[in-house]
Amino acid sequence: MRTVLLTGFEPFDQDTINPSWEAVRRLDGTDLCDGVRIIARQLPCAFVTSGTRLNELLAEHSPKMVIATGLASGRSELSIERVAINLNDARIPDNLAYQPIDTAVEAGGPAAYFSTLPIKAMVKALREAGIPAAVSQTAGTFVCNKVFYSLQHALAGSGVRSGFIHVPYLPEQVARSAPGQPSLALETLVEGLRIATLSAWNTQADIAESGGQVS
Ligand code: PCA
Numbered sequence: 001m002r003t004v005l006l007t008g009f010e011p012f013d014q015d016t017i018n019p020s021w022e023a024v025r026r027l028d029g030t031d032l033c034d035g036v037r038i039i040a041r042q043l044p045c046a047f048v049t050s051g052t053r054l055n056e057l058l059a060e061h062s063p064k065m066v067i068a069t070g071l072a073s074g075r076s077e078l079s080i081e082r083v084a085i086n087l088n089d090a091r092i093p094d095n096l097a098y099q100p101i102d103t104a105v106e107a108g109g110p111a112a113y114f115s116t117l118p119i120k121a122m123v124k125a126l127r128e129a130g131i132p133a134a135v136s137q138t139a140g141t142f143v144c145n146k147v148f149y150s151l152q153h154a155l156a157g158s159g160v161r162s163g164f165i166h167v168p169y170l171p172e173q174v175a176r177s178a179p180g181q182p183s184l185a186l187e188t189l190v191e192g193l194r195i196a197t198l199s200a201w202n203t204q205a206d207i208a209e210s211g212g213q214v215s
Pocket of ligand 1: 009018020045069070071072139140142143144
């Protein structure tokens with residue numbers, strides 16, 4: 001049995017739930033396809049301990065593919081992230097009250113890593129299933145970007161593909177504390193992450209499909 005590792009984050013910034021964890025935990029222990037099992041684990045929303053936990057999970061499960069997920073407030077689609085940058089610049093403190101400003105994720109590391117997942121194929125598969133999705137050119141500069149960078153750094157050259165997906169709020173979060181913000185239902189997130197993961201697993205070389213930004 002081969003393993004695909006999915007991670008989601010604990011709540012942060014005074015929230016009581018994090019849709020990334022709510023979604024991936026529902027896929028924990030399920031079969032992605034024949035001979036491939038999904039393992040879903042939670043990461044702390046903290047710069048230092050998220051990296052430690054991620055490394056423990058990689059060592060413990062020896063996954064054949066890894067997709068980390070997190071919440072991006074204000075987004076209306078599943079955001080398939082393209083690039084992780086070697087920069088921490090926290091607008092708010094993390095869950096351990098640490099607020100790095102303009103520090104490196106990995107001192108001496110490359111400026112950035114690209115996702116090694118077939119991001120365009122994943123977007124296409126999601127849209128064909130009626131789930132809103134887009135390639136995103138930035139995972140921000142908070143803990144999600146840090147985990148994305150650390151993940152790509154840890155697996156660089158290993159042949160194990162990995163990347164990051166940001167998800168929108170859940171409707172209940174919007175109703176409670178984020179009026180007017182976009183959201184997606186939990187079932188849509190769960191199904192979307194399953195489809196995106198399956199598409200990544202089944203697609204070795206990404207498709208060429210337009211979708212860049214002119215800004
Ligand atoms: N979103 C934050 C950190 C944890 C999460 O779910 C981010 O985008 O950095």
